[in-house]
Amino acid sequence: MSGEAPLSRLMHYMRPHKSTVRLAGLCSILNKIWDLAPPLLIGLAVDIVVLRENSYLGTLGIADPMQQLIFLSVLTFAIWGLESLFEYFFAILWRNLAQTVQHEMRIETFQHIQKQGSGWFDKRQKGDLLAILNDDVNQLERFLDKGANDILQVATTVIIVSTVFLVISWQVALFAVLPIPIILWGSFRYQKSLEPRYTEVRYAAGQMNALLENDLSGMTTIQSFTAEALEAQRVEELSQQYRMANKEAIRLSAAFTPLIRMAILVGFTATLLLGGWLTLEGTLAIGAYSVLVFMTQRLLWPLTRLGETFDLYQRAMASSTRVLDLLQSPIEIIDGDFVANREDAKKSDIVMNNVSFCYSDREPLFTDLNLTITAGQTLGVVGATGAGKSTLTRLLLRFSDIDGGSIEWVGKSSQDWTLPSLRSNISLVDQHVTLFPTTIAENIRYGKANASDEEVWAAADVAEAREFVEQLPSGWDTLVGEGGYRLSGGQRQRIAIARAVLKDAPLLILDEATSAVDNETEAALQRSIAKISDNRTTMIIAHRLSTIRYANRIIVLDGGKIVESGEHQDLVNLGGIYARLWAVQTGEVLSD
Numbered sequence: 001m002s003g004e005a006p007l008s009r010l011m012h013y014m015r016p017h018k019s020t021v022r023l024a025g026l027c028s029i030l031n032k033i034w035d036l037a038p039p040l041l042i043g044l045a046v047d048i049v050v051l052r053e054n055s056y057l058g059t060l061g062i063a064d065p066m067q068q069l070i071f072l073s074v075l076t077f078a079i080w081g082l083e084s085l086f087e088y089f090f091a092i093l094w095r096n097l098a099q100t101v102q103h104e105m106r107i108e109t110f111q112h113i114q115k116q117g118s119g120w121f122d123k124r125q126k127g128d129l130l131a132i133l134n135d136d137v138n139q140l141e142r143f144l145d146k147g148a149n150d151i152l153q154v155a156t157t158v159i160i161v162s163t164v165f166l167v168i169s170w171q172v173a174l175f176a177v178l179p180i181p182i183i184l185w186g187s188f189r190y191q192k193s194l195e196p197r198y199t200e201v202r203y204a205a206g207q208m209n210a211l212l213e214n215d216l217s218g219m220t221t222i223q224s225f226t227a228e229a230l231e232a233q234r235v236e237e238l239s240q241q242y243r244m245a246n247k248e249a250i251r252l253s254a255a256f257t258p259l260i261r262m263a264i265l266v267g268f269t270a271t272l273l274l275g276g277w278l279t280l281e282g283t284l285a286i287g288a289y290s291v292l293v294f295m296t297q298r299l300l301w302p303l304t305r306l307g308e309t310f311d312l313y314q315r316a317m318a319s320s321t322r323v324l325d326l327l328q329s330p331i332e333i334i335d336g337d338f339v340a341n342r343e344d345a346k347k348s349d350i351v352m353n354n355v356s357f358c359y360s361d362r363e364p365l366f367t368d369l370n371l372t373i374t375a376g377q378t379l380g381v382v383g384a385t386g387a388g389k390s391t392l393t394r395l396l397l398r399f400s401d402i403d404g405g406s407i408e409w410v411g412k413s414s415q416d417w418t419l420p421s422l423r424s425n426i427s428l429v430d431q432h433v434t435l436f437p438t439t440i441a442e443n444i445r446y447g448k449a450n451a452s453d454e455e456v457w458a459a460a461d462v463a464e465a466r467e468f469v470e471q472l473p474s475g476w477d478t479l480v481g482e483g484g485y486r487l488s489g490g491q492r493q494r495i496a497i498a499r500a501v502l503k504d505a506p507l508l509i510l511d512e513a514t515s516a517v518d519n520e521t522e523a524a525l526q527r528s529i530a531k532i533s534d535n536r537t538t539m540i541i542a543h544r545l546s547t548i549r550y551a552n553r554i555i556v557l558d559g560g561k562i563v564e565s566g567e568h569q570d571l572v573n574l575g576g577i578y579a580r581l582w583a584v585q586t587g588e589v590l591s592d
Helices: 006-013 015-035 037-054 065-114 118-122 126-168 170-176 179-217 219-224 228-280 286-304 306-327 342-347 389-396 419-424 440-445 453-462 466-471 489-503 519-533 568-574 577-586
Strands: 350-357 366-373 378-383 404-409 426-429 507-511 537-541 553-558 561-566
Touching: 006 015, 006 306, 015 037, 015 065, 015 126, 037 065, 037 286, 065 126, 065 306, 126 170, 126 179, 126 286, 126 306, 170 228, 179 219, 179 228, 179 306, 219 228, 228 286, 228 306, 350 389, 366 561, 378 389, 378 577, 389 507, 389 537, 419 426, 426 489, 440 453, 440 489, 453 466, 453 489, 453 519, 489 519, 507 519, 519 537, 553 568, 553 577, 561 568, 561 577, 568 577
Parallel strands: 378 537, 378 553, 426 507, 507 537
Antiparallel strands: 350 366, 350 404, 553 561
């Protein structure tokens, strides 16, 4: 979504933490500076043993060799102490930063997702979104925890070692340091070739997550159709794609370290031979030669880890691109600024004027739809599958926005309302009940977070749920399980109705609330619906016409249009679509 480099985008995102990044970076650099000091100490020690009073420390005024060694020992303690101190500081700073950024990015991404409309979700796989929220965010955390420090310390090592070489002997430095620019140039070119590989890896991970999430959710369907082998094959194919994407990235990444080792070998050999020759000729001091040899070794180890660091970096950049792309995806449902008074909402009609709506890449569903939902009355909505019944719910709640016309409530277009105000004035009982993996009481209290136990029980009484709840071994503290799988379909619907009762919103929408229950449960639910819809603006979408028989008004949708409208008996007498549906459900025979 952006032509900006992934690292630049990430640093832009992390601007609120720039002071922490700078402090952590400074501690990483200071740690590496003190970490590179021991070879210099070894050189000084060799210098003392060989030259005694004429050593480098001797020229600074410490004449006695033993005193020189004592001074060197104290200096060693100080340097090791500083190195350990800054290692502690950078570890604390980078790790806490990694955890903080991971937390903030996951929460911000989730909040961004929550603001999207239904159309946005229709274009995306839930499993891929889960992969972004978990795998990709975690990948970024791993880089900040370790990789950022490694990159800074490698850069510090190269600069310090190169400087020491130049100070001690420019001739040796010329050959010893010569491979380093080539290594760094090659590293950046190499990581460019890794970038598309890890993009493929993250995409494959998202596809894999999507399939696994879908299969786990639909396990009963898989087992009932004995399709285990088919799904296992699908998982195997996607897992193979993920494996092959990783295999190609690993092949390139694994070759990186051996190539660096060979390049470093050139510098080490140059130091060994040229430095040794200059020492034998008396041009270079033995202590200085020791420093050069040990410094080359200190350079070798971090550079050999450069491949691992770049691998971590590229994985993190591929992941951060996916997360930031999602964060920068436009919010399709734009919030308004009108906040309604609940009493005004209770007394106000909802008026749909010339509403048009079309799902993406499909034929228009509504064209110039006009409908008034009268305040305090019950509207029944029936029609064949695809007629637009549930779409009315989406439009009223602004899960999707209309393409034309207006939906007015309290004299304001629904698009002028704030989304919290609009949705807090509507209670929805969907045909696909969503329960959360907590207790029954907490699932009901979802309708009103600060509700007392007495309010929860009263709502359950209206929904005729209290009796079955209190017969359970754990009663109100019964855990419903993921999605409410420990409860029957009818029990889940009663909990959903109790939740809606507790919310006590001016508009109640029941979308196929009795479609998947037995006759006895349906009768109980109908009694509950009758109680909560009394003197409340209610819209009931139903296939079972008995649910809406006593509605103040019933409309029949067909092809996105209202083709019939009236009370139950009027529509039966009309002999149209509604009458035929009623006849089918009651077993009556219509006369021609």
